[in-house]
Amino acid sequence: MAQLDTLDLIVLVALLIGTATYFTKGTYWGVPKDPYAASFTNANGAKAGKTRNILEKMDETGKNAVVFYGSQTGTAEDYASRLAKEGSSRFGLKTMVADLEDYDYENLDKFPEDKVAMFVLATYGEGEPTDNAVDFFEFVTGDDISFSGGGAAEDLPLSSLKFVAFGLGNNTYEHYNALVRKVNAALVKLGAHRISAAGEGDDGAGTMEEDFLAWKEPMWTELAEKMNLEEREAVYEATFGITEREDLSPETNEVYLGEPNKNHLEGTSKGPYNSHNPYIAPIVESREVFTVKDRNCLHMEIDVSGSNLTYQTGDHIAVWPTNAGKEVDRFLDILGLLDRRHTVISVKGLDPTARVPFPSPTTYDAAVRYHMEICGPVSRQFIASLAAFAPNEDSKDEMARLGEDKDYFKEKVSNQRLNIAQVLVRVCDTKWTSVPFSIMMESIQKLQPRYYSISSSSLVQKTKISITAVVEEVHIPGPKPNIVKGVTTNYLLALKQMQHGDPNPDPHGLTYAITGPRNKYDGCHVPVHVRHSNFKLPSDPSKPIIMVGPGSGVAPFRGFIQERAAQAKAGEKVGKTILFYGCRKPSEDFLYKDEWEMYKQALGDSFELFTAFSRETSEKVYVQQRLAEQASLVNELLQQKANFYVCGDAANMAREVNIMLGQIIAEKRGLSPEKGEELVKSMRSSNQYQEDVWS
Numbered sequence: 001m002a003q004l005d006t007l008d009l010i011v012l013v014a015l016l017i018g019t020a021t022y023f024t025k026g027t028y029w030g031v032p033k034d035p036y037a038a039s040f041t042n043a044n045g046a047k048a049g050k051t052r053n054i055l056e057k058m059d060e061t062g063k064n065a066v067v068f069y070g071s072q073t074g075t076a077e078d079y080a081s082r083l084a085k086e087g088s089s090r091f092g093l094k095t096m097v098a099d100l101e102d103y104d105y106e107n108l109d110k111f112p113e114d115k116v117a118m119f120v121l122a123t124y125g126e127g128e129p130t131d132n133a134v135d136f137f138e139f140v141t142g143d144d145i146s147f148s149g150g151g152a153a154e155d156l157p158l159s160s161l162k163f164v165a166f167g168l169g170n171n172t173y174e175h176y177n178a179l180v181r182k183v184n185a186a187l188v189k190l191g192a193h194r195i196s197a198a199g200e201g202d203d204g205a206g207t208m209e210e211d212f213l214a215w216k217e218p219m220w221t222e223l224a225e226k227m228n229l230e231e232r233e234a235v236y237e238a239t240f241g242i243t244e245r246e247d248l249s250p251e252t253n254e255v256y257l258g259e260p261n262k263n264h265l266e267g268t269s270k271g272p273y274n275s276h277n278p279y280i281a282p283i284v285e286s287r288e289v290f291t292v293k294d295r296n297c298l299h300m301e302i303d304v305s306g307s308n309l310t311y312q313t314g315d316h317i318a319v320w321p322t323n324a325g326k327e328v329d330r331f332l333d334i335l336g337l338l339d340r341r342h343t344v345i346s347v348k349g350l351d352p353t354a355r356v357p358f359p360s361p362t363t364y365d366a367a368v369r370y371h372m373e374i375c376g377p378v379s380r381q382f383i384a385s386l387a388a389f390a391p392n393e394d395s396k397d398e399m400a401r402l403g404e405d406k407d408y409f410k411e412k413v414s415n416q417r418l419n420i421a422q423v424l425v426r427v428c429d430t431k432w433t434s435v436p437f438s439i440m441m442e443s444i445q446k447l448q449p450r451y452y453s454i455s456s457s458s459l460v461q462k463t464k465i466s467i468t469a470v471v472e473e474v475h476i477p478g479p480k481p482n483i484v485k486g487v488t489t490n491y492l493l494a495l496k497q498m499q500h501g502d503p504n505p506d507p508h509g510l511t512y513a514i515t516g517p518r519n520k521y522d523g524c525h526v527p528v529h530v531r532h533s534n535f536k537l538p539s540d541p542s543k544p545i546i547m548v549g550p551g552s553g554v555a556p557f558r559g560f561i562q563e564r565a566a567q568a569k570a571g572e573k574v575g576k577t578i579l580f581y582g583c584r585k586p587s588e589d590f591l592y593k594d595e596w597e598m599y600k601q602a603l604g605d606s607f608e609l610f611t612a613f614s615r616e617t618s619e620k621v622y623v624q625q626r627l628a629e630q631a632s633l634v635n636e637l638l639q640q641k642a643n644f645y646v647c648g649d650a651a652n653m654a655r656e657v658n659i660m661l662g663q664i665i666a667e668k669r670g671l672s673p674e675k676g677e678e679l680v681k682s683m684r685s686s687n688q689y690q691e692d693v694w695s
Helices: 007-023 035-042 054-061 075-091 133-143 176-188 206-224 323-332 364-370 380-389 394-402 406-414 420-427 437-443 487-501 551-569 593-606 623-629 633-639 651-670 673-685
Strands: 066-072 095-099 115-124 162-169 199-202 239-242 277-290 296-304 317-321 344-349 450-452 464-470 472-474 482-485 525-531 543-547 577-583 607-613 643-649 687-692
Touching: 054 095, 054 551, 066 075, 066 133, 075 115, 075 162, 075 206, 075 437, 115 176, 115 525, 133 176, 133 487, 133 525, 162 176, 162 380, 199 206, 206 364, 206 380, 206 406, 239 437, 239 607, 277 380, 277 487, 296 487, 317 464, 317 487, 323 364, 323 420, 344 380, 380 406, 380 437, 394 420, 406 551, 450 464, 450 551, 464 551, 543 551, 543 633, 551 593, 551 607, 551 687, 577 593, 577 623, 593 607, 623 633, 623 651, 633 651, 643 651, 651 673, 651 687, 673 687
Parallel strands: 066 095, 066 115, 115 162, 162 199, 543 577, 543 643, 577 607, 643 687
Antiparallel strands: 239 344, 277 296, 277 525, 296 464, 317 450, 317 525, 472 482
16 A cells, blocks of 8 residues: 655645535534524523523522422413512512523522512322422422531521412312422421412312412512512513514524424424424324214324334323414404414513523414414403403403403303403404503413323334324303314314315314424324323233223223233233223224224233223213222232222212222221222322323
8 A cells, every 4th residue: 555645644634624624514613593592592591591590590680589380281380470470560579480490409598588489380190290390399308408508407498588389289189289288398397488378279170260369469468568569550561572574574494483493493303302392203094983973083193213202101192283273363363463474573582581482583373373372261360461452441341340350250251261362352353453462472371282191002012102082172052152172182183184185174164284384294294292101001011900991091001901912922921901991882982992802812811891881871881880890800909919090081080980999998808988098098109009180
């Protein structure tokens, strides 16, 4: 081989440098500035402010009140924002809203006495903290807690911390508002001073909003006294500045038309995929599993191969929905924005701690269609805040009455389940052109992903996730009847119709931008991510299991049984597998009827299915009755340490099943009813009894 002389080496090195420079352009150098990064980053508190020190952040921005939130679906975040807004407008507090996962907590022992911390905490699942509150909860309730000042728990290290707390819970769950109760107790134990009683909102009773309003008034009174605050007339002060951009059009590459982040905007979506970054997944199969024309239940297969998304049997898949075109049109029309729907706007936080809820520049249409929960429930407080922008005195008076009179509001709005655009149209169908778009952004929650129990086994379908979803449509009677349609399930139904050849699907009169922003969802795709769950099969397949899942509550159990059938075929010993399933009629809505027969062949006597049909005869039969009929078998399996699972409606079915199980244990073991209940609670605490329920 010939040797290289000095000139050859110089030329070779130059070529290598030039090649490296060319291929790294846009990655390590010459990176184009993200127009979204400037507005979103600067508005996102700790993520943008280069500090996880909340005291430092408050000092930098001149704040004397911080509202922390622990939120799973966005509701607690919404209440935190409202609390901060009211503290600022009514009492002149310098407030900021903070995501609990954005900050560290070791220096809370140095929290200044002239400032206040507020905690708005949702309880998730079986008394668990929300994903963003896990670290905070484990820190304040931990045994070996350590603060920056070195004080131990018995030294009352949080004696300078003043706080208030409000919890969001559901009384149909056993661990009602567990998070706020435990955090409140932990903070007080550490020496913190709570101002006013901790509030508890009850979603199960449908009183969350009224619970919040009833809690905050005495809280503000006590806080004003403790901090020498003076109440003033609340005047709307915008949190966001909105600028219409004549220099940009929707076709401009830097304009977001519904893309959730920069990578999606540029068509270079990459993982990790999570609650901030969905994977645009192809739907490889969709079919109707009901056999009646007036109701729909969808089975869908979502392909996640190549995404690095993984799941375990029992996990949840999150579907990122799109608002229906009919609702988007109604919302834009009543605000007088229909003709300007494609006008490009830039959104900027007017406060350095304000969190801009979506990327910009964008358009009015894209913001409403992809980012705002415009079909969600409306609060009295929101209605009252819009009175000042009413188009005439009559509508102003009506909005004020709705905001002040809870019974009138219940009759006219909440009982009718009206969304905000419907309320405005009913109050006055003249265009509400004076309403600032910023107040709508601030008062309407972000459009949240919806979670569905995965109905497949990861052992059998590693890269293909099954969804089983009943399409929601609720008819509200009255002088002006209203039909409430599920945001996500009707979106999925439209995708199913398109996949089956309908070029313009409009389920229940709704249309959707189903090809997504810039046609990025074309070919029947849907944005998704996976959320891991504790609802799991026992690691030992020989352990018996009992499952109770009427209706679409059977979804995770299809995955459980699919997995056990595969294990049996592979020669593994599989324990007794019992399913209690209920529906209306076997001829209408018996989900996966043929599949159960197939699994029976694989599992043999290990598998038993007990059915309850509520509309087949004049006598309504439910799963808890079938459970009672099989009391001996159920008790025998429980004594063999069988896992007991319930999935479905929390308010009625799950509660009845819980009661029935206690009665079965008491009766079959000769115990008192109280002892039976106690044993069921013990099963729950040891994870022998697991629930995946919703209200």
